[in-house]
Amino acid sequence: MALNESVAWRAELGGGTRVALLRAGTFRSDAGTLFGPVPRVLWGGLVTDEIDHEHRLLQALNCLLVETPAGRTLVETGIGERVDDKTRAMRVYEGPPVVPALETAGFAPDSIDVVALSHLHFDHAGGLLRTDGSRAFPNAAIVAQKAEWEVALGDNPRLVASYVQPELRLVHDWGAEGWADGEREILPGVTVVPTGGHSTGHQAVIVRGTGDGAQTVAFFGDLFMRPWGANPRWVTAFDDYPLDSVLRKIELFAQAVDEGWLIVLSHESKRPVGRLERDRDRFRFQPV
Numbered sequence: 197m198a199l200n201e202s203v204a205w206r207a208e209l210g211g212g213t214r215v216a217l218l219r220a221g222t223f224r225s226d227a228g229t230l231f232g233p234v235p236r237v238l239w240g241g242l243v244t245d246e247i248d249h250e251h252r253l254l255q256a257l258n259c260l261l262v263e264t265p266a267g268r269t270l271v272e273t274g275i276g277e278r279v280d281d282k283t284r285a286m287r288v289y290e291g292p293p294v295v296p297a298l299e300t301a302g303f304a305p306d307s308i309d310v311v312a313l314s315h316l317h318f319d320h321a322g323g324l325l326r327t328d329g330s331r332a333f334p335n336a337a338i339v340a341q342k343a344e345w346e347v348a349l350g351d352n353p354r355l356v357a358s359y360v361q362p363e364l365r366l367v368h369d370w371g372a373e374g375w376a377d378g379e380r381e382i383l384p385g386v387t388v389v390p391t392g393g394h395s396t397g398h399q400a401v402i403v404r405g406t407g408d409g410a411q412t413v414a415f416f417g418d419l420f421m422r423p424w425g426a427n428p429r430w431v432t433a434f435d436d437y438p439l440d441s442v443l444r445k446i447e448l449f450a451q452a453v454d455e456g457w458l459i460v461l462s463h464e465s466k467r468p469v470g471r472l473e474r475d476r477d478r479f480r481f482q483p484v
């Protein structure tokens with residue numbers, strides 16, 4: 197595995213399973229929307245160093261490269277390279293997109309066996325195609341939840357707002373070949389777990405090493421974007437089913453504490469890897 201500045205973090209989990217954190221660029225999201233029901237007086241002080249003149253926060257596009265003896269899984273693809281200038285400016289999107297990010301880190305895109313997507317919003321599924329329309333990962337199966345594909349290409353105006361339907365239609369048949377309907381071990385030690393909450397078919401990805409000192413890495417997708425999301429009640433206004441988000445976070449976070457999981461946050465730019473600790477009726481994210 198290449199070890200250079202393009203790999204933000206890496207870990208050996210045991211039994212030949214390794215993970216590397218890659219960044220497929222950054223974009224900006226409205227701060228108030230990210231904090232959803234939480235009053236500004238509670239969150240304003242947390243983001244003073246990153247909020248811009250339009251009240252937006254810096255969001256990293258974190259991806260995981262998981263290597264196991266059975267194959268390679270890429271978790272998330274970011275916004276990708278098929279955005280027009282207007283969208284790029286509106287989102288304040290800056291690359292590199294996922295393919296050059298992977299290549300710089302020493303991973304050939306055609307060596308990826310599985311692309312696991314937490315969900316199909318624009319900032320997670322945008323990197324499946326190259327600018328010329330070809331598949332960015334020509335030998336990979338795409339694993340997202342079947343229910344996520346159905347809602348992403350549905351017609352509810354509230355639910356479809358975060359999906360780029362013309363792009364998703366281009367990859368629908370590819371996605372249908374690999375979609376999951378519930379929990380599934382996609383490669384030995386790599387499991388997708390439906391969560392709902394943020395979106396109908398949102399899923400977490402859990403990677404388990406084996407042997408003495410084995411570690412587990414969990415990627416909760418946009419159920420847990422930033423450190424303050426450790427409080428289960430702090431959900432974003434992007435969550436389609438916020439009450440489900442709260443309940444699933446309580447369940448998954450308790451398991452993460454009890455089993456000592458390492459966690460990678462989906463959009464944190466500074467210190468996105470850590471563990472959860474219990475804190476009264478909530479949890480606290482402790483970066484490692």
Ligand SMILES: [Zn+2]
Nearest residue numbers: 317319320418
């Ligand atoms: Zn996102």
